[in-house]
Every structure is written in structure tokens, then in C-alpha cells.
Amino acid sequence: MNKKSFASDNYAGIHPDILQAIIDANQGHSKAYGGDIYTHKAIDLFKKHFGENIDVYFTLTGTAANVLGLSSLLNPYQAIICAETAHINTDEAGAFEKYTGSKLITVKTDNGKITVDDIKNQLFAIGNQHKVQPKAISITQGTELGTLYTPEEIKKISNFAHANNLYLHMDGARLCNAAAALNVPLSVLTKDVGIDLLSFGGTKDGMMFGEAVIFFNNNLSKDFKYIRKQGMQLLSKMRFISAQFIALLSNDLWKKNAQHANSLAKFLKKEVEKIPEIKISREVQANAVFAYVDPKIIPLLQEKYSFYVWDEITSEVRWMTSFDTTKEDILEFVAFIKETIAEAF
Amino acid sequence: MNKKSFASDNYAGIHPDILQAIIDANQGHSKAYGGDIYTHKAIDLFKKHFGENIDVYFTLTGTAANVLGLSSLLNPYQAIICAETAHINTDEAGAFEKYTGSKLITVKTDNGKITVDDIKNQLFAIGNQHKVQPKAISITQGTELGTLYTPEEIKKISNFAHANNLYLHMDGARLCNAAAALNVPLSVLTKDVGIDLLSFGGTKDGMMFGEAVIFFNNNLSKDFKYIRKQGMQLLSKMRFISAQFIALLSNDLWKKNAQHANSLAKFLKKEVEKIPEIKISREVQANAVFAYVDPKIIPLLQEKYSFYVWDEITSEVRWMTSFDTTKEDILEFVAFIKETIAEAF
Amino acid sequence: MNKKSFASDNYAGIHPDILQAIIDANQGHSKAYGGDIYTHKAIDLFKKHFGENIDVYFTLTGTAANVLGLSSLLNPYQAIICAETAHINTDEAGAFEKYTGSKLITVKTDNGKITVDDIKNQLFAIGNQHKVQPKAISITQGTELGTLYTPEEIKKISNFAHANNLYLHMDGARLCNAAAALNVPLSVLTKDVGIDLLSFGGTKDGMMFGEAVIFFNNNLSKDFKYIRKQGMQLLSKMRFISAQFIALLSNDLWKKNAQHANSLAKFLKKEVEKIPEIKISREVQANAVFAYVDPKIIPLLQEKYSFYVWDEITSEVRWMTSFDTTKEDILEFVAFIKETIAEAF
């Protein structure tokens, strides 16, 4: 691939500092399965960012972090309420249903964010033996549509959740992007606003792989080590995930990478807005730019640049930036868009 | 950890050539989820070793390779016949039962190897609706007890299996050790002797992580891409598994690493045999040494060296060697054993 | 309960002819688990009604007939397309997701009936490993909203389904009501129009319990005996389901019972239409009457009569008639409605 991609932040490679951490950790033997010093240190760093009372477990994929984490919250006859656009609903190939045996109760949203009212409407069946029983709410921060919840919005949801005996899960595959965009510490969007369970994503912020399942409610985590192993997500040479997290959570690397990606998305948006044939379709709050592009143009652009068509019907596309996207990449891409449009019409 | 461990070959780190391959692959953007050139190249190398007609999919853990692979062979009302000592039965926290909903039919063995007679005795219930229906056999090569199947032994099992409408799976977490010990190409223990499905392990032969699910029967693999994703094992930055496999499967690295580990196990055995208080308990065919050690001595040894007690009742321990174990490590360990015994009695 | 209920057709008891069949079958010993003469005879009768090439298995509940039948059509990474109002989606406590590990893809409808266009819109993800793969369509006949598919409408769906490698399942918990209302044999709504799999309901048409899973495609049924047993639905004293089906399928009892219930629903509708304060909300095609009733009145009516509020927001209720509802029951109920309204306003 000659060109930088705008398909997803996981088309990028490994941030150099993180790769160096892997290299440095490759010294001699270490206790497998998490008994090593890197894992202990990484957990300490997580506690520094998210509070001392958390329990942290590393998994290999984001789907696993979501699904195994959620499986610790509920029984199969219980259900999760989430946005119709939630990654667990749309892009995990039914992993949630397969692994938990539970049901997702989805609500339509305009912008990927659910509200207390959306949730209220799904609670009518509590106590009815013929219906799945809502047990948790899952929100994504930043959302699959590039939008962000404010801390206040999350707090409202968690207050409602807890008042109704529901847990609150956050899919934080891009939590770093959200925190960087809102310019707040990671705890302000999680611990401080009542999140019970967090899937914290490292891959999309510059790691080679690795996600963390963070429990803010210790009662929920007591058997998670068995869940992780039975869920096929216990890495033997764990130190190599842990070393990556140590790098990511040190020296504000998580924030720098995310800020970079976010700012390049804003820059892309600004440049694209100059092209009259293209219309930005959603607010750009993190590192995703959505736009309506003429369906004739899309395949021509995709000859050189990878990106996803989000909605075939409305001809809406998604462009993601990442920690290594450069202004030059953007300018080159935008020039190519202009050129393609000029030739096409 | 100051000392080399004899706990497991996954206490070792990454072989330098494999780490270098990761570093080299960290260039720019690549299509995620396996659409990259490294993955294509790695698959080509697998075909070189295992035959052109295979289908190959990478997973992140060995448990996942076993469980997801097996799940493609059977329905929940069907069952797998395996040795009681099989890793899928003893060390995967019930992942097989959880994910497939199926049952393992286990047979007792002396040495971790099952025979056609063992299998025959488990087929009495075919056609009986009250009983799970055997659908596949799973063997481990090298076994969990450090023993090896000869190609002829495998062929006998596969002939019987296929004549009885059963598939044959091999858990090859240590297939490299087996092939190196028997001094045969990888295909001789798999494709040539009727294996239908192979879990090929990279981690225990010097990789950071990464396993391969190899289908010798293309009918079985057609939906595996969905199974892998739903099974939470689709890595986004796939190139970093693939690059490792390229290194492992090039320049006979898979064999050199395995031969090294195997020969050090033989060396350890030879040295330990000189200690009258310790009795080697099993034939040493690959990179595991089993021995009876006085129960008073075991915890004293474990103060300096990690290793597993295999059987508390018989006081049998397991010592594993790895690609990076040295003669000095062995001699130092053996000296420590002698010294500990001398002090203890 | 002094009054006849309008809650559901399963508040009724056993039709006298069916009870007599149970009594008559209680003679001596019979082979358990379906090896008895009653089961053979019942299956023969099913073949008379549904065609010689079917395979038939009895289950104990309608939920089981749906879920176990569907489980034989698909793998966990595949999905069923159905109406949002489908019983499998709304009233089976997540049994489908729990047992199959699969996902329901639901489509909104006005009247409980899905169309080819609804289905088409759900096929965009075929081949995409991140998405569940549609494998079958499930329709309910008569629907949960009291409406009916014509044979032509079903045929259109099955043609589309088969052209797109999808199976077509029918939840026929009230198929007898549908066939009676349309005045066609049972085969005209199933075999003749391309149904692959049918859940045939006996309970709501006068049986004590008992449903049939009917396969029109023999390839799909070959392992169903194991699925049924593993699904906890193999009755030991099977003859007592079979005897009931023999009675139901003989002498047009299935039709007489359904016609009776249907005609009483029409009668109820006619009488209720005379009450200006109540508005019939849906077409009455089988044995359900839906109506908007003032929310103040509903609990007053429920003091004497059981029935369900279908939609709290619109204040829509559902009244079901059954094989044993009488004109007197209807007149008494309608009189009570009038009286209650008169007192309330």
C-alpha cells in the first residue's frame, strides 16, 4: 500500500515508542499468563489513570473485551440496551449473542448517542417471564459516528442506570480520542461518571494489539480470570501486551497520539469543506470524518485510497485519521479528490 | 526473573529473527484484517510446507485455534474423542464445551497417545438419540506427556477415522518439536497421514503469539472467516502475526528452534539421570522432561526455578526446555538440584 | 376463573375429542420416545395433510418447535430475518439467541407481515466477515397481529428466499386458524408455496400440549432427533402427544376448532363495533381482535376478564377467541364492556 489509508485507524502500524517497549521487554524468561513484572507495572499505570479500586484484565481484541466483559455482567436471559449503531451490534459478527446467549435491545439514534429516554422505553418488560430482562446499558465513547458524550451526558445515563438496577458499560475502543478531544483525563469520562465496566482500546491509538477490560465495580470482576481463559483470550506471553500499555499510558502517549489523529480529522474536514461537490455529513468531534460523496466518485477514489462506504443508500463515506496521518497525507488525498471530481464531471 | 524457567516454553520471549520481522513489517499502512501482503506471503509459505490445497487462518491463542477449528467440524450434539490428558480437556478452562456446546469423550492412556482400539470402544452409541454422536478425534502432537506419534500411528488413526465418518484433528501446539525430533517435514505428520484439521502453534517455538488453523479438507473451511470473527479472534493489524510466521517458516527457523529445545531436553535428562534421588518418569522424545522428585525437594527447587508439578500424588514434575535454553542453564539447574538435595537429606 | 378469558387461546382447556384420545391411548405399555404405534399413525396423518416427503418431530412447547427447528437451519454466525413483532423475537425470553447463539435481524412492519423488499434490505452484508450472515427468513402465519399471508404472498417470499440461498420457516402456532380463515388445506399454505420448515401448533387449537416440527426439505432433518433430545424436548411417553395429534388431524377437527374461534372473533368484532367508545384497530382475519380502549376502562374490564394490553402507549388491547368460546360468552363480555363504560363516563 503506497498511500496512507483513511479506512480505519487500525490500518496504521505500531507507534515507535510502543514497538521499542516490546523490544525492551524481550529479555530472558518471564512468568507466563500475566505473572510477570510488566503486567504488574501496566496494571499500576491503569490504576493511576482510572483509580486505585479498579480491576484490569488484558485481552487480545476489542470484540473480546466487549463480549467477555459484558458476559460478566449478565445471564443469558438478560439483555443489553445499546444504540443500533453500536459496534457490538453491527460489526462483531454476532459474537455477543454467540458467547453470552443474550439479546441486544437496540435503539435508533441520530448520532450514535443514546439517552435516558431511549432507555426508559425499553424497560416495560421487567418482571415479565416471556421477555428478556434488561441488565446493562452499553455506550460507545467516541461513538461509531464520530460523536462524543460529554461527562454530564454519561453521568445522566449512569444515574438512571443505577437507579434502575442496570449496569453501565462503555465500549472505549476510541476512548483516548474522546478524552483528548474533550481535553479531560481518562477518569473523567469513566470512573467519575459512574461507568461500571470499560473496554479500553489500545490498538486504534498506536498499539500492535491489546485491549483492557476495566472493572470499576469489584464485585463484577471476581471470576473474570476464568472468563478470559475460557473465552480464549489469555495470552501466554502476556508481557508483550503489558509492555505496550506501559508505553501508551506513560508520558501522555495515549493523549498525544489521539490528539494528533483528532486534529488531522479536523484538518481533513476543513480541506474537504472547500470542495463544493462534497458535503460533510456529521459533526467532526474525534478522528472520523463523514461525508456525502457522489456514488460515481467513490470507486475512483478507492482505486488509490482505502475507506469505507458507511451508507450505500445515502452515499455517505467515512474517513478515519490515525496517530501517523500527516498534513501531507491529507493534502495529497484532498488534491486527489479534487482531481478525480474534475475529471469525472 | 533471574533464572531461565523450566515451567513452559511460553516463559521464553521472542526469537530475535521473529522480532526483527515484526520491526520490518512496521512500515506505513496496511489493509487490516488480513488483506495485507504479509498475510498473503505467510499463507504461501504455509502452502509450501503443508501443501497447496490447504486453507489457513491465523488466530491469537492456541486455545482459540483448537476450539474454533473444532467448532467448524461438529454440531453441538456431536462429540470429540480425545485423550484424557488432552490440552482441550484439561487446560482450556472448558473453552471447548462453552464455545461448541459439545462434549469431549475422553479415553485414558498411559502416555498421552490414543489408539484405534481406544476409539473403537467409544463408537457404541452411534445412532442412539440419547447419546452424543462422535464426529471427530483429536490427537496432540507432541503430546502433553512429551511423547510423539509416528507417522504410521497417525495414519492408522486417520484411516480408521475416515472409514467411520470421523474427522481427525491434530493439536500441533508443539508440532515443530515433533517434526524436528522425528526429523521429518511438517507435511509428513499432517497432510501425508490424513489429518483433516491442524492447530499449528507458533508461540511455543519462538513467536510472540500467533497460531494457525489449517484445513486440509476445504469443505470444512468455507465459513471459517465468520467463525474466527464471531470467535473474537480476528486481529485487525494481522500483518504482525503474519510477519512472525514468515520468519518462523523461512530458513528452517521452525526446525532449528525446535531441535534446540529438544536437544536441551535430552541433555537435561542425561544430567538428571546422574542424580540417584531423582527418577526420570517418561520417555523424553521432544522438549519435556518428566521426573519423580521427592515432595520435600520440590518447593525448595521452586524458590529459584519455575516449573509445574504434574501429579501431586506421584510427586511427578515437568521441566520444559525452549529455543533459548542453554547448556549453562541446564548445568546450573542440575547443580542447584544436587545442592538442594544434599542440604535436604 | 368464572368467566371465559379473552387473553389467549391457551387459556382454554382440552377439546373433548382430544382428551378422549388421550384416555384411549392409556392402554398397557408402549415403546417410549416415539417408537409406539400412535406416533407412527400421527406421522402418517401429518403426511396426508402436508405431503409424503416430510419429516415430522413432536416437541412439547411452541418456543421449542421454533427454536430447535431454526437451530437445524443455521450456524451461530448466521442469522434469521423476521418481523419485529415475531413471537421468536418478542415472547420467547431470548430462547432463540440462547440456544442457537445466532442473531435475529428484525424488520419493522405495519401489520406483522414482511415483504420481499423488507428482506432485500437486509442482505447487504453477505460475504462480510464482520457481519452475521442471513440464512433464513421466518414468517408467522397467522401473524401476531391477527393478520394472514395469502398463499401468493408466501410464494413470493419463498421464491426470493430460495433464489438467495435462504430457507423459509413458518411459525404456525396458529396455522390452523389461518388455513381455516382462508378456507384452504394446510398444504396450500406450506408445502405448495415453498416453506422449508414449519412449526405446527396444536396447543392453541384445542390440544393439551404438543407442537410439530415439520421439514419439507429432508436434508435439513437428518440429525433432528439428536437436536430434539439435546434440546430437552424428547417426551418419553410420546404416545400421549401423538394420540392428540391423531384426534386433531382426523375428522377435520383442526379446521372445525379454528373456524369456530375465527367466527367468534368476527362476531366479537361486529358486536364491539357497535360501541362508539371503542375502535377496532386492525383487520380481523383470524381469531384475534385488536382495539383501542380508553386506558381508564381497561383495568375495570380486567377485573372480570383476562386479556392483554398490546401497546400501553396507544392503549391498544388484544382479545383472543378459542375453540370453546361461545356467542353467549361474547355477548356477556360485550354487555360488561358497555356497562363498564356507562358507569365510567
Added chain:
Amino acid sequence: MNKKSFASDNYAGIHPDILQAIIDANQGHSKAYGGDIYTHKAIDLFKKHFGENIDVYFTLTGTAANVLGLSSLLNPYQAIICAETAHINTDEAGAFEKYTGSKLITVKTDNGKITVDDIKNQLFAIGNQHKVQPKAISITQGTELGTLYTPEEIKKISNFAHANNLYLHMDGARLCNAAAALNVPLSVLTKDVGIDLLSFGGTKDGMMFGEAVIFFNNNLSKDFKYIRKQGMQLLSKMRFISAQFIALLSNDLWKKNAQHANSLAKFLKKEVEKIPEIKISREVQANAVFAYVDPKIIPLLQEKYSFYVWDEITSEVRWMTSFDTTKEDILEFVAFIKETIAEAF
């Protein structure tokens, strides 16, 4: 079938008093799904027999009572310890593994009864994340081998279980036979000796169908109504199970039926013992007689009488008696055995 069968107590039909109870319950409409007066009365009777503090739920099959009950005790990464001969292990087609996703840890026994020592040996892996975690013990009373636990034996197991944070489940498909044989009330074998969860069988003691899941520990039952519905075991016309249980639990019918079957088994044993060519192979404590029969004779006997070969290798057969077996049936059967042997040798 002209002859009474000795295959299983479920080859028998319905006891006349129980059938009459069904007939009597078939009056008008009743609230579905257990809201009827019969169900309330049946539950009251269960409390009379098993203590006021129980929770009782009815299911349709014994497999379902076992599996759904056990599923309320454990998570998928936990396991049940049971005898290798346990019905849940051998004769439920893998329903336990499918539905719970858990593993059965089986122990070999001579007579179908497990002991505290058997259980102790299975607890070594507690706390080890690579291993399933024992969470409950399941015993069968009377066992699948026709033997019985004394109250003291059960108490020893429950004491050990509770001291080790394990629950104790009893598969009581033939609990009535056990209690009748030991001449004790039902509570003496359950509530009084520390059973946490009981599957109480009605079918084999003269009912048409119907089993009860009884929780002696109310914490375990709080969500069982959802489990039962999601488990496809909620009968709509529940009154017809309840009416049967009312009959069974009234006027000592449960005991009379069981005593009758038990005494006929003893009679069969006594008569068979007179035949020198046949050897009774196990103690006859309830309503099963096991015997070694020459393999040439077995198929000849099966031409007229249904029964199971328990072990092909040792040529051991099982003969069951039921509530409706008569002395004449036995004498006729024994005469036929003698005659067959005389002709064969």
C-alpha cells in the same frame, strides 16, 4: 405391544387417578403459564412434602429439570462433579454441555454412588485459571444402577459440599422409588440432609409427563422463571401438569406406585435367581434388576420383551418394573426366560 415391557418405567402409561385428575381439571378457562389454581395447589402440596421454604417450578422433561436447574447454580467456567454413570452424563445427548456451556467432571464408581473421597480428588484445580472450577455435585437417587443412598450418606456429601462452597443437586427422577424403598418421607432424603436443588420426577412414577425443579435455597431460584421460559419449558396450559402432581402427592399415591414397582422388582429378582443360567449382577434396592444373561439368549428374549442391554461387554441387562407391573407379568416373563434358555442350550 402385547407384553408388559421391562425396558423402562416410562413404557408404562398414566395411573388412573392421575388421568382422572387431568379430566377433572379440564373445566373452562384457566390463566396460562402457571397462574391457575391447580398450580397453586400443587405447589402447596410440594411444600407439605418438602418444607415451606422451597421454590418449585414445573418442567416437561427430566432432562430439562436437570439441565435448567443446574444452569441456575453455575456459570459456564464452573463445573459439576457427578458419577460417570449419571443420567446427565450418559443419556441426555449432551444437553448439559449445550445448555450450560459447562463441563461435567465425572468419577468412576462401582455402584453409581459417589463418595466424599471421590469428590475431594476433583478439587485440586480450584483457583487455577486454566481449569474449570467445581461448583456443584450432582447425585442420582435412586441411582442409574438401581442402588440407593442412605440419608446419612447424602448428609456426609452435603456437609462436605457446603464446607467447600459447593452446591448439592439430586437427580430425583426416581426419588419416589428411593423414599418408598427406604420407607422415609421425601423430605428425609432431601431437605433434611442438605440438598440444595432437586429434580423431582413424576413421569416414572405414573404421570403422563411432568417434573419439578425444587430449590431448597431461595437465593438460587430468584430468576428461574426466566430460565425456564428461555429454556423452552414453560407450558402454557400448566394446569394439566399441576393436576397430575396434585394426584401424585395426595393419598400417598407417589409412595404406593413406587412401593408396588419396587416390590415387583424384588419379586422378579427372587424368581430369576431360581434360573441357574442367569446371575443377578447388582443389589436390587429399588425397581431395577440387573443381571448377566448369555448373549445368545438376549435377542431371543427381546423378540417378546423390550429391555436394555446395559453393558455389551459383560452381557449385563437391565429390567425395570413400574407401577402397573403385575405378578402375572413377572411369572409370564420368567417362564419365557426359562423356556427360551431350555430351547437354546
